[in-house]
Amino acid sequence: MTNTFEELIAWQKARVFILHVYKLTKGYPDDERYGLVSQFRRASVSIGANIAEGYKRVGKDDKLRFFNYAQASLEECRCYIILSSDIGYINQNEATTLLNEIEITSKFINSYATAIVQRKQWND
Numbered sequence: 001m002t003n004t005f006e007e008l009i010a011w012q013k014a015r016v017f018i019l020h021v022y023k024l025t026k027g028y029p030d031d032e033r034y035g036l037v038s039q040f041r042r043a044s045v046s047i048g049a050n051i052a053e054g055y056k057r058v059g060k061d062d063k064l065r066f067f068n069y070a071q072a073s074l075e076e077c078r079c080y081i082i083l084s085s086d087i088g089y090i091n092q093n094e095a096t097t098l099l100n101e102i103e104i105t106s107k108f109i110n111s112y113a114t115a116i117v118q119r120k121q122w123n124d
Helices: 009-025 036-056 060-087 092-118
Strands: none
Touching (some): 009 060, 036 060
16 A cells, blocks of 8 residues: 555656656757647646546546556657657657656556456545
8 A cells, every 4th residue: 555646656657757857858949849848848747736636536537547648658758759750859769768657657557447446445
């Protein structure tokens, strides 16, 4: 049992991904500041924020909804990684690393959501 969202491995993995996105997007062209950089950063932050918010929700359906939002933000980031690679803002190695981080984070979110679904006693 965890006491805070920071103890969730899913959130810890999301945090690593967020920091990686911020570090890489510092190198994007200035004209992308309000375009791809802004969208990519917001989507990455949304992953961690939705895990945190879902963690604190009381109802099972509410919790699962926020974990679903986190998964959707992961997919949004996948799109930005592919575009960033296609445009040449990141190299293939960086893209592969980010995509692997997405997969790992997604698996932990899914595991946590599955545990919630399978929990027999719930105070809804």
